[in-house]
Amino acid sequence: MKDIKYLKLLSEQFPNIPAVSTEIINLKAILNLPKSTEHFLTDLHGEADAFKYMLKTASGMIEYKIDQIFRGELTDTEKRELATLIFYPKSKMKELEEKGPIPQAWYKEALDYLVQISKEVSSIYTRSKVRKALPAKFAYIIEELLHIKTGEKNKKDYKDQILTTIIEVGQAREFIISLSELIQTFAVDKLHIIGDIFDRGPAPDVIMGVLKAHHDVDIQWGNHDILWMGAARGQKAMIATALRITLRYGNLEFLEEGYGINMRPLARFAMNNYPEVKEQIFKPHLINKELDESESKIIAQMQKAIAIIQFKLEGQLIKRRPEFKMNEALYLEKIDYKKGKLNLKGKEYELTDKHFPTIDPQNPYQLSEWEAEIIEQLSYSFKNNDQLQEDIRFLYNNGSLYKKYNGNLLFHGCVPLKPNGDFSVVKIEGEEYSGQKLMNFFDDIVRRSYSIKEVESDFQDWLWYIWRGELSPLFGKDRMTTFLRYFTDEDDKALYRENKNPYYQAREKEEICQKILAEFGLDPKTGHIINGHTPVAEKKGESPIKGNGRLLVIDGGIAAAYHEKTGIGGYTLTYSDTRLRLTAHEPFISKKNALHKDSRDTISATEVLKFKKAQKIADTDIGEKLTKDIKYLMQLLKAYQDGVIREKYS
Template identity: 80%
Template sequence: MKDLKYLKLLSEQFPNVPAVSTEIINLKAILNLPKSTEHFLTDLHGEAEAFKYMLKTASGVIEYKIDQIFEDKLTDTEKRELATLIFYPKSKMKELDERGGIPPEWYKEALDYMVQISQEVSSIYTRSKVRKALPEKFAYIIEELLHIREGEPNKKDYKAKILTTIIEVGQAREFIIALSELIQTFAVDKLHIIGDIFDRGPTPDVIMDFLKKHHNVDVQWGNHDILWMGAALGQQALIATALRIALRYGNLEFLEEGYGINMRPLARFAMNHYQNLDEEIYQPRLINRELDENEIKIMSQMHKAIAVIQFKLEGQLIKKRPEFEMNEALYLEKIDYQKGVLNLAGKKYQLTDQKLPTISPEAPYRLSEWEEEVIEQLSYSFKNNDKLQEDVRFLYNNGSMYKKYNGNLLFHGCVPLAENGNFSEVKVEGEKYSGKKLMDFFDDIIRRSYSKQEADAEFKDWLWYLWRGELSPLFGKDRMTTFLRYFTDAEEDDLYQENMNPYYQARENEYICKKILAEFGLDPETGHIINGHTPVAEKKGESPVKGNGRLLVIDGGISAAYHEKTGIAGYTLTYSNTKMRLISHQPFISKKNALHKDSRDTISAAEVLKFEQPQKIADTDIGEKLNEDVEYLMQLLEAYKDGIIKEKYN
């Protein structure tokens, strides 16, 4: 008998033949349920309103279900109205109230439709799982309604009476809200965020609030997430970078109100040392909003102040960690401060901004006394911010460098490759890391940076490397030319060129995609790589499907900053028991606009893959674990029958 010790432990949970038999029956039945739907999003970049809409709509899954259920029963306009009610129940009913009130007949019809949708989306789950998700105050009634099938004659009057009584006792509104939340929960069982929650957009903190409440979510870290994770741990170069990007896009509000970070020390310093600022480069890039002149002036001053601090801190780090091999970026020591010229690779570039009062030519990377004070105060504010620390803890606990899930490989950026298609090597203290081993090495470094944050700065330095290092799987470029874009205005484009890792060209090749899948222990014939990080320029004809369908890039530019480049407002992916669907989104304008749309033109979907046979739980990772459980339970059943383990009855 195998694993007798384990079987004895298992017998404490299932103490006799009836108990273990019941569990075997239960698990074998579950294995034959349909696979639940997965929802993939990436590169959210602080666009909370667009993110919430994608989540509420399940990227078209709910509308798809409405089409299936009410194909010939409702017009397209009626279907759209029903969908909007599910997405925004409070706002929709308020709007109807303002139009002249809601009659009981409307409530009864809406409730009936929503019960039918609830039945459909919950039908692939066990009763136990459905019961746990029901709102406590309506649990019994909803459970009853979910198990009355359409056209069932014996319970037709029973169902009708439940619905009319809900209206009579004044609970129709609350019931509709509860059903809408239930539909949104069951439409998608698993949510995957493939990196870059932070930066550019105005409300990453709101996105984090939604993710923390989600019933089943994982995150594959992006470089912008690592930036904020490192900043929260007090890595000063990352703090300066995070603030510079926020100021660049005029996003002070989420810093001060969303996270309560005290920006006054930086504001005071900037106004004292950068009073006469006329360079446009420091003015915030405002997208779909406006600031007054005084706000723009102060924000521009703060922007320049923190940019200079960032470049100094980065120079210190490059000198401290020669193994990062980033000496090319030691720009401050390559400046002739008297002539205002940057000497780079035998060429001279006139500085566009020569007013650098806090830089000492003799020691350009040394922070001034005032800069030291500012960055220390900002570090304290980041490290002692309860909201930020809670969000970062969530990212550490629910995130990873990559994830293998149901035969697919999920990661944000790349698996670094050399030009010849081999995995690039990173050498650390005599040990070489490449491919999966490199991703595991960085995953370990990130976790140790959090667990040992007070003990050792070495791990936090690696977080900075992951943000912008040449062989960082999250960055995927040979260099970052931010300094050059701020301080030069050269005609030749190659000065600002950031060359992508060879991975980004190689992923067009099916052989390379299969090689990567095999490296991570996945079936190269059936698995897919699901990627973010690089916005797909759809309007230029670029396809998000690479490697003959083996790789899907689902970054279509949710961030408003990318809409012009991509021509769309993001991709999402859904993976149900029958198909994979890639959804292309148009810009989300506002909730008000969504409420009043007459047509359903916000998304378009394309089937990436359709399965010959619908997938069951038995075909998933959970199914593999359940089959293992069944095997052990069968052994326990055999042990009871053979008398090896004695049954217990109360």
Template identity: 55%
Template sequence: MKSDIEYLKLLSTQYENIEKVSSEIINLRAILNLPKGTEHFLTDLHGEYKAFRHALKSASGVLKFKIDEIFISELMEKEKIELQGIIYYPEKKLKILKKKEILTKDWYKVILYRLIRVCKVVSSKYSRSKVRKALPENFRYIIEELLHLKEEDLNKKDYYNEIIETIINIGQGENFIITIANLIQRLIVDKLHIVGDIFDRGAYPHKILDLLLEHHNCDIQWGNHDILWMGAAMGNRALIATAIRISLRYGNLSLLEEGYGFNMRPLANFVQEVYKEEKNNIFNPILLKDELKEEEKKLISKMHKAIAIIQFKLEEEIIKNRKELQMENELYLSRINFDKYTINIAGKDYKLVDKYFPTIDKIAPEKLTDREEEIISYFVDSFLSNEKLQKHLKFLINKGSIYLKYNNNLLFHGCIPLDENGELKSFKFKDKEYKGKKLLDFFDHIVRKSYNFKNEKEDYRDYMWYLWRGKCSPLFGKQKMTTFLNYFINDKETIIEVKNPYYKLREKEETCKKILIDFEMNPETAHIVNGHTPVLEKRGESPIKAKGKLFVIDGGFSQAYQSKTGIAGYTLVYNSYGLRIISHKPFISVKKVLEEGDDVVLANEIIERQERQKVKDTDIGKELERKIEDLLDLLKAYNQGCIKEKI
């Protein structure tokens, strides 16, 4: 105890006497025996804000299951659907019901009793202290009273009923319904894991991040598209050009202009002057909904090409300056014969489908023109000074990581780089090799150094670009990125992106166990949770791999992938009874949910049932056990007089 006495003195400032220490030990030991909180895992959101928001509000269908359980023989289906709508979107549902003149005093009374019953069930696995912290300021005392009163308690029956009556009589029924509905939404999910790729494809990643900023308990495992935008927000020129190019490719000017408030006029003016003869349609935006006018499409197409050329030039600069990345095979501009308009790939010449390059110097193709330099410098300043983007970057750094070990699950977005024999593939940096867990730790460290690049001796931001598209990147996991070839060569054999062997070998239980051992996890009981590669369920592919050791939960949240997957995403749910996977159908609209009761749940499959787990079986439980040990030491110190109590 002597070695810890200074720490115990510090602890004593929080627990000043024997009574307070004893009370906290009793409290923590009781908490250890509560049921484990429910975790939800989602991945590859790709800007689909409305679908993601609904998944949060409905707890991916778990609230629907709870309502069915609670009112199994009491309510008709129509009444259950009405209650669902009230919990998911209370303001909108109340507005609809108000127009129908349904909101009578009796209706309020019935709905309030039902909402309180649901809230009692979803809060029952938490301590009173934890529930109290979740309670909103308005109605805090009233909700706490209602949650812990029992209707069958005859001594308090009139008291209970009078609370409900008074809420309605003083005109607070609507506000109370909204408050308790939001509380139910919060309590139903204890922990939210986002396993990568919030950005790109869809138009609203910024809204998703705003939603996550308000979430009570979430973490993020960075995906390759997140790293792209994080590197861009740090000022990496190639990644800034790439982020803009992808937004233009999918016609997402709204993300750039409205989401983050970037002024795209300098780029628009540039292409109107420099790319005025552009007629090729290969840079036309990919639109999920045909909402752009023809003139807008033409302008976006020119902007798309101009920023793509700037991107390719900047990438060549990185490859030439960073020899250690060993990416010389991807110096595509340097391989072009501008007399014949051919490009040499692996010893074979291919014709280019586009011959219009008004800004490329044939002798030094990677060199930016003065105007291109102005454009990219303008966007660097814009990205670095954008308050909202920088706020999102800080959140992603603080809440995110390359991987996470949590409650016996290993979460990462892409892959653990392997060679053909299934051995961990190494990446060399300054004469030191990294592989497996050490490789992911290395890149996690690089991301944080890049964030603090102004305070570092060396600028590591080029490694953010490598994380986005390098062959040893755990977030990319392919031999090369074929974006340039996809645009300019009409030959399928050149655009095949060969995946890292991990993506085949992860089907084997043996491979997954080997990875789990490297990450210091129990290979018999632990699981791997992956995103990144959409599961083609419509072709019979299963998200469950390696006899249940690994789950791939990218089911196509992004509309761009739904025609391939056949569904609209997965949610992995881990509650006290085990693991289940929920597949989603496309989210159409809030109106459809409220008027027709149409929910997103397509299927609900239990994939591993366990004996009911308690808090003591979780990572938080281990932290609480350590805290209890410290408090017992403090209690001993008080009893032995080593530390004086404050009475």
């Protein structure tokens, strides 16, 4: 009875033998339910429409269920029609209504099919969990329908009458929408986002809205998420970088309308200082959209203006933090401004753009008075925008640098390694960090950066290092050559090469993957590392499965910017009670296209692992916790039985 103090606290929740006995029975029963499905996505990069579609379809899981339930009953075309109804119920019914009144027979058939699918996808959950997820307006009726057994003769007429009455009272449309949303919810229980929600695509704010509304999601931060987290905290170099990337992809609308960032002061400054800009260098990189000539020019001017501000602020930071060892990136002091040439390691490179009206060659990292005013205004906009701050707060509260979950290790980039496969060592204030200890250090830095109020704190400088430092587990390269790509045009590929951390070669070896799993306290024989960050060039034959199946790279290019490189529209991973399955997707074109496709959106599905025995809740992390809870509840039960703790009855 050494835990008597805890048991007395527990007795407040379960005050007597019947109460504690009921909970023990409930928890032991839950342990024997099938493990629910996990869904893994990464590198969303602002592609909200593609992301939402993958959620709606559960990466093919819903179509898989339809195949199972209606095999031999429906044709492939009918199955696709049913799947589309589940994914986009409002749009699908609107299309049907435009052709004329929808027959009652169609409604009844659709309702019947949706009820069957709802029963299947909800069957692995407790009644209590299902009940909590039901829409309030139809909760009682849906619950009744879900618990009528197939083939139960006594209730056949009862079920038919419910469906008929739903149609007669004009609620069929709303009921179909509710059931479709319910199927989407139950198809996947847990959502894992392995980083990089922000940058490149047009609507990361929309993705954040979806994530905040999701019933169970965790996030492993990516380098682009860290960039926006630092920007929202007021780190000025990160603000300038986030804006430059957004302008690079022509997403001015996202800045102004999505997060209400006032870009007019920067626009005025850019037009005044860069009236003529080389558009071949700064022209926005547009994907699936067009801009008129004047809009394209102003975005190019703004992009150059904020890029110069970024390089100045980064130079200040590098000089302020010599321990970051990034002097190689001090490009502005290596320019001969009279000749218009860059001097690197004894070699001269002709600059493609020699117009630097705001740079003082004697003090190249000093912001002009107007530039300083601009970055202060932008910093104020970032720090005081309610929507942005709410989204970033969600990232801090629901995110981490890495996560151990159900025997798998989830992180965005890498665990920094040396060429020989040993863990890289970072020495900080006399203490050495490597492996899991290094990851924990950076995770702590991110969390403390949010709690520290000073704008230019050490923690926020470290955030910038996590964004682009050589031994950052989220960057994983020796340098960033953005300046060189803007201002030089050489055939020498070595000039622009950003060498990846040795991790990216070493992860091909099973023993290295096992070493990393063991470092994080996971079983090296059964665990998996799940990565993002580096798009897999499938069209060149690269496999997302590394280390003899111990590591899975699920960055297949959801972002449209990567489709040409990867040849597909992204990878996703699902982990059910019976299998671990990697799915390759076609590029998402549009909602309209999805509505009218008569075939699946997945290119292929690879069964990474099929379990010999279906997994139960008892085999999961939740099961481990429930087992501990049962242990204490059993102790409480004995304490009641022995009279050590008195029962209470109201």
